């Protein structure tokens with residue numbers, strides 16, 4: 001079943017769009033999976049566990065976490081902290097293990113989209129990737145120059161769905177929460193908290209939906 005874009009709320013006073021990066025500004029299932037999997041392989045190696053052993057421990061933790069939190073999901077980074085891997089440490093792993101340029105390429109249509117959106121809105125990124133891979137991703141896609149702010153995992157050292165990265169984004173842009181619109185592919189990670197804070201929210205199924213935002217936001221405002 002193909003998931004369709006879902007508009008939760010578009011604030012009348014929208015001044016900025018806060019984009020999730022991975023699986024939002026590009027759609028590449030292999031790379032999205034590989035980003036987590038490469039860390040999982042490394043995690044297994046340093047723990048001296050087999051890959052399957054490490055994976056089943058991580059999966060069990062996340063399933064249990066979801067059960068205790070009404071079905072909500074937690075991030076991979078947060079899960080690692082439960083196994084004694086600090087956010088600082090997983091940031092270093094990701095910088096070392098992940099090279100977006102190996103998987104992604106320039107996206108002319110996304111450049112065009114950002115050009116249109118940046119006429120009307122300030123553009124920021126709120127990502128659970130560290131700053132270095134986040135910037136590399138935006139560079140490879142060709143859109144980094146449109147971003148006024150990037151709030152990465154190593155900006156606040158807590159990962160979404162914590163509200164701190166969103167607070168920091170609004171603060172950096174000198175905007176009220178009600179003037180921000182969060183756009184991302186995962187409801188629990190990218191939308192639930194911003195919506196609760198009073199921001200707008202649009203869930204996309206991938207970059208194809210992002211291409212339609214100039215049209216949607218022109219009509220909404």
Ligand SMILES: [Mg+2]
Pocket residue numbers: 020021022023024184185186
């Ligand atoms: Mg994402």
